[in-house]
Amino acid sequence: GGPRVVDAVLSLFNDPDDEIRRAVIEILNTTQDKRAFDYLIKATQDQDWWVRERAADALAKIGDRKAIPALVSMLRASPSSAPAVIRALSSFGDRRVIPHLMPLVKAPDKSVKIEAINSLVRLTDQNHADTLRMQLAAERSDDTEVINAVKDAVRNLDQRFPSGVTDTAIRMPERTLLDRDLSELEPPTPPPLSGAAEPAEPATLDILALI
Numbered sequence: 001g002g003p004r005v006v007d008a009v010l011s012l013f014n015d016p017d018d019e020i021r022r023a024v025i026e027i028l029n030t031t032q033d034k035r036a037f038d039y040l041i042k043a044t045q046d047q048d049w050w051v052r053e054r055a056a057d058a059l060a061k062i063g064d065r066k067a068i069p070a071l072v073s074m075l076r077a078s079p080s081s082a083p084a085v086i087r088a089l090s091s092f093g094d095r096r097v098i099p100h101l102m103p104l105v106k107a108p109d110k111s112v113k114i115e116a117i118n119s120l121v122r123l124t125d126q127n128h129a130d131t132l133r134m135q136l137a138a139e140r141s142d143d144t145e146v147i148n149a150v151k152d153a154v155r156n157l158d159q160r161f162p163s164g165v166t167d168t169a170i171r172m173p174e175r176t177l178l179d180r181d182l183s184e185l186e187p188p189t190p191p192p193l194s195g196a197a198e199p200a201e202p203a204t205l206d207i208l209a210l211i
Helices: 003-010 018-031 034-043 049-062 065-077 079-091 095-106 110-123 126-137 144-160
Strands: none
Touching: 003 018, 003 034, 018 034, 018 049, 034 049, 034 065, 049 065, 049 079, 065 079, 065 095, 079 095, 079 110, 095 110, 095 126, 110 126, 110 144, 126 144
């Protein structure tokens, strides 16, 4: 469709029928016409979840970073749409979104958590790598998908950003410090100082010798 088709579609953007607005969004997703940008920004606040999420997808395809504030607002206002919004935000490759995504590593929803982990690994740089490592190290889950996502993320970070952090929890992300034996947390006994004499046994009083 050409400009006239897009103009006709945009005229239906505010239609009260959810199905019509869904159709409008799908057409805009296909055309990726930049003239629809302002309409798509408004659609991130639509009452219909499908319209909101597909608007996020369309904004990601257009690729204009001016959409980031609206998507961050949508991330806060529409938790159920978080996976779609996270994908859209990460598509811009803008590291300014990292602080908004980092807390979602601890999200209770598995799909949100995994999407956040995967997006953060793609976006992170040297300045954020160790922070992300520590977030991943604190992750505690029995879910195989989450565990594998964390392992893959740590492996990716280690390859791209070598770190001096060698904590067991970093290398084995499915375990946390709380899971380790207490013996592992006890400080080692310091070696004796070189040349220092062994401490003398404390003197004892032999009672029988005095009788």
